[in-house]
Amino acid sequence: MRASHLTMAFVMVLAMPTLGVCEEPATLGTPVSSTTLDEQRGGDDTQVHNNVNIDGDVTDNTATNVITGANNIQNGSFDNASGVFSVVQNTGANVLIQSATIVNVQFDDP
Secondary structure, three states: OOHHHHHHHHHHHHHOOOOOOOOOHHHHOOOOOHHHHHHHOOOOOOOOOOOOOOOOOOOOOOOOOOOOOOOOOOOOOOOOOOOOOOOOOOOOOOOOOOOOOOOOOOOOOO
């Protein structure tokens, strides 16, 4: 795997439930041929285009007698977290927060 995809694959593996060892591989169904897989494969691994179009505007706002707090991320804040997640924090007033996440997953032949 390429290094950029290794991290995402690692995160995905951590997010998956623990699977037991299957004693009978036939229970997974009949394997399909490489030709069938080639016909059903999607995408083109030579071109990946990701676009996030975020267009926000904060204008003509006022904040009077505003008390803002502190953002704290404590030890253990992400314990037992799994999957892909993000953290957005705001301590201000009249703040525009825009967030986006793009996840590309590539499965390579081992």
